Amino acid sequence: MTSDDRLSYRRRKIGQALRRYREERNLTQDAAARLVERSPATLSAYENGHRAVRPRDLRQILDHYGITDARERARLLDLAAQGRKDGWWLGYQERTDPFIVDYASLEGDASRIRSFETQLIPGLLQTEEYTKAVFSAYDSVRPDSRKGGAASFRMARQRILVDAPPRVKWIIGEMALRAPVGGREVLKRQLRKVLNVTTAPHLSLQVLPLNVGAHPGLDGPFSIPDIGTDGSTSVVAVHSLVRSWFIDEATSIGYYERAYEALSFTALTETESRNLIEEIVFGL
Structure with a gap:
């Protein structure tokens, strides 16, 4: 992945908007280009998201298309400005999954992130030894030449907190x-980190208990970052064994x-959740 290929989600969103504006005006690409x-x-x-557009150029195009909605203009210009920033994640582009690099860039510009996880401690809260235990579980089924940078990349993502x-x-x-991912002692240290990190006022944690039965998260984990200074752009990130995608x-x-x-309504309160985690740690 080259520097021009990064942040594809932002380019794709801008491109979709530009194509929609052009088609709403019944313009061919040649006519619109003129x-x-x-x-x-x-x-x-x-329009295809193959090239980043500078905010200045995007502003001119929006003017020519007669887009006057201030909120829409701000949203697109914010995406364009974010897409031109160099971030710490660029050093990992050749060493880990391009989707995760793209997602980390969105995390870095998010005003709010909502995350639901079923089987694992979320990546932003993991210890390094827990992370390595998770990745090693896939060694026999999904060898990946980029694995070497995956653990360090996950640790680096935590700086946004x-x-x-x-x-x-x-x-x-x-x-x-x-x-017991990684064993009992690894799990104990992991849960202690969860308790320590989530004391910060901008972070919150709820636990969905085993006895809750059926719930609307049965399809699996997902996260919802709200992107931009005012959180005007939301996206859902979904991961599976063979691919990840944005909705x-x-x-x-x-x-x-x-x-x-x-899920939040069904889950334990924050206080009840911390009490449960402390009970589990005490029992390990």
Whole structure:
């Protein structure tokens, strides 16, 4: 992945918007290119997310298309500005999953992150030894030449909790607190870290108990970062064994947000959650 290939989510969102504006005006790409004073190839690259657009150029295109909605303009210009920033994650582009690098860049610009995890402690809360135990569990089924940078990358992601902290809320399934990933002592140290880190006022944690039965998170873990200075852009990140992807259709995001609210309502309170974790640590 080259520097021009990074932050593809932001470029894709801007490109989708530019294509929609053009089509709403019944313009061909050639006609639109003449209107916005760009070559057809450049406009096509913007619309397909293959090329980053500078905020100054994007502002001119929005002017030519007659986009006056202040909130929409601010959202797109914010995405364009973020996409041109160099971040710590760039050094990992050749060593770990490109999706995770892209996701980390979104984390770094998030004002709020909502995370639901069923079987594992969330990555932003993991100890390094716990992380390595998780990755090693896949050695026999998914050898990956980029694995060497994965653990250090996950540890580096945790800096956002201190350096430029967004508000983060985690809902964790009780099974994640009891599964002896890495062994009993590794789990004990991991749970102590969870307790220590989540004392910060901008962080919160709830536990979904085992006895809750059916719930709207049965399909598995997901996270919802709200991107931008005002959190005007939300996206859902979903991971599976073979691929990860972003969901950004408004109706689908709404479904996940409602599911998250229902999970939060069903889960233990923050105080009850901490008490449960302390009980588990004491029993290890």
